Amino acid sequence: MPAPVLTLTDRGLYCAAGDFYVDPWRPVDRALVTHGHADHARPGHRHYLCTDACMPVMRHRLGNITGETISYGEMRRIGDAQVSFHPAGHVPGSAQIRVEVAGEVWVVSGDYKTEADGFCETFQPVRCHTFISECTFGLPVFRWQPQAVVAKQINQWWATNKAEGRTSLLTAYSLGKAQRVLHLLDPTIGPILTHAAVENTNAVLRAQGLTLPDTTRITPELDRKAQSGALIVAPPSVLGSTWARRFGPLSTGFASGWMQMRGVRRRRAADRGFVISDHADWPGLLGAIRETGAENLFLTHGYTEIFTRHLREQGYNAHILATEFGGEEADDTPDTGETA
């Protein structure tokens, strides 16, 4: 077997041939970053490389970092390694990173979703020998409905709330999920208000040409009474807060793949759970893995133990990779089966 292209170190995945790291979790000289979520794009690296569409969000979150950008599909040589970035379909600008050393091809998936959402660049399978895949939702109970079905549920909920004189508060992560949800809303129903954390990200994404419906930023000056029938998009942390209570009678919703499980849905302090995720579901993961043609798999992030065992039984050479990626949805993660 050829020498590994990437090895796991205490700083993260390291490529000796190119002397760089992929999504490292401690400061390094050269970091290749799949996407802007905090568990993948950490502060303190000397030099960053990410896609053109990813950099604005990275700068927004990490400040004035030093680095350069790369287009999807563009080949770049770093030391003895050939690297390229390919759409991961997770959030705008997110990428899988392909690393080739002496004819041996490894792909790091980062986080990915296989369904085209009409918003971020659609996932493309990349052929490789070794695939390092996330498996946040690597259990057969996770099967997503088509996005259009969930969009209809959300808009119906909003319209019903409006008819009953309630404001709708839909919570979703500020980067990615919030904008995807905004993209699914029917603005003819009523005004759309945004929490500052969401609106700041909106501004970054609009500036790079992404289309979002018109939104109004919530400020202390905003006349809340004039916003009847509005839908608010905010991060999940506002659920149950005094900030949320000031909008009068509310119906709360939470958009996440974890809402698939009734127990999790009912423990969340939200009235409604909408099953919508920026991660691949069970069929999506299995399909993506098949299409890479990879024989060797490393699984990270989620139900790794169960998923790895299943892949082995399917004939793959599969292993768990103990990374420190937590996932932007990690706080909802039920028992992952890992004791650590």
Next chain:
Amino acid sequence: MKGFAALFLAIDQTTRTSVKVAALADYFNAAPDDDKLWTIALFSGRRPKRAVTTTRLRDWAAEVADIPLWLFEDSYSIVGDLAETIALVLPPAHHRSESSLSHWINVLRSISDSNDEVRKTTVLAAWDRLDTTERLVFNKLLTGGFRMGVSQKLMTRALAQATAKPEAELAHRLMGDWSPDTTSFASLIEADDPAADLSRPYPFCLAHGVDDPDSLGPLTDWQAEWKWDGIRAQVIARGGAVHIWSRGEELMTDRFPELARLAVDLPDGTVLDGELVAWDGASPLPFAILQKRITRKTVPKKLLAEAPVILLAYDLLESAGRDLRAAPLHQRRAMLDSLLAAGPQDSPLRPSPLIQSANWDSLRHSRSQARDMKAEGVMIKRLSSPYHVGRKRGDWWKWKLDPLTVDAVMIYAQAGHGRRANLFTDFTFAVWQGNELVPFTKAYSGLTDAEFTKITQWVRRNTLQRFGPVRQVTPHHVFEIAFEGIQESPRHKSGIALRFPRMLRWRQDKTVDQADTLDHLREMLAQYG
């Protein structure tokens, strides 16, 4: 099924009682009579007979989902609900079905005597015609565990809204020995004079707990009785027959043959409320002895001699066929006393004695002796009160003894179900015997959600070993376990069994070596067992 699945979702999506009741009332206004009748049956604990074992269901679900059985089982232990796990792993259905709830219930009832092949074909065909929520409901009907956050009381309230009939009247109509096979919606709910069912019990009047009865006003307005640790029961003598109902509306007549004579002893049209206890001739025997009686449908002679059961009666609900519930308690009690006084000497009926006290302090003193009386506290009932339907605040109070407690070490943890799936909520506790920790009880309630979340994170990091869904954890955390009684139990390694154990508090101030010993528990057994 679509209407019922929509109702299930509407109820599941809210924690607000008013919204649940409104959704149910809407459903009762719109659904066909057969479906309404089944809905009432399901929410009052009347389920269709289980047609398929869960082992078969797991096999079939794994097969259809094209996953190995272990993967199904692992998924189940994470989801925490079998019906839900099956609904989620199945691939999307190929067909749609407009069939009703009753149709699907009849489908699953039709296969209860079929061979395995027919059952499998039928269940798989059903799964392929139902969407995820409909499947969840169908699977719940199949597996029998039908709980969805709606009590019989809420259902009755919704039915009252939909039918414009008084809630108390409906509660009474829904009592007793009926099933969708023996009645119809019209005769159960709507008929002006429902075919009088001689066995039908009245809804039980229930008490709220009270910590300090001083605020209840002068003691002269009240009557006090012992709160027995037995089985609450209604004894109905009508039409020359006797029927005995538990509070859970289970017909228990055959389990207490010594009470059969009441069909003759009692005047026709008599209904008594009281507590069934095993009796040693002077006072009640421990609950464990009574328990031996209730776990069997028929009672062997030996057990009948060892643990004879009597009814300690405390209320009279019907006399000469007349409903007395609106009469004040003092009047009902007087009638009860003269009825019992007129009965034969060797009757298995006794009045539950009144506790005479000059003031609250003297009652407080009596209460402190409850354990010596084999009671768990004191009941306080307003002398002028009617016999209410269900749990109504104000007239009936239970003033229980403080529970017994012991400090114990958590050694095993298991995830809960339903709302608490994915949280470790079911724990096994141990006490010291020398240098060894001996498990003696399980408990799964008493902590807040925040505490369960915290302990769940700790369990994940401190698992020593796994036995299926059970995790052995580092002995580290001490909990104060409260319980109502303690009994000898040869089936348990510790030799003891507790009644109603729960976690009173998480003693983060205590270390493992400060936990109690098995000897200490044995002393409690000697004193209170």
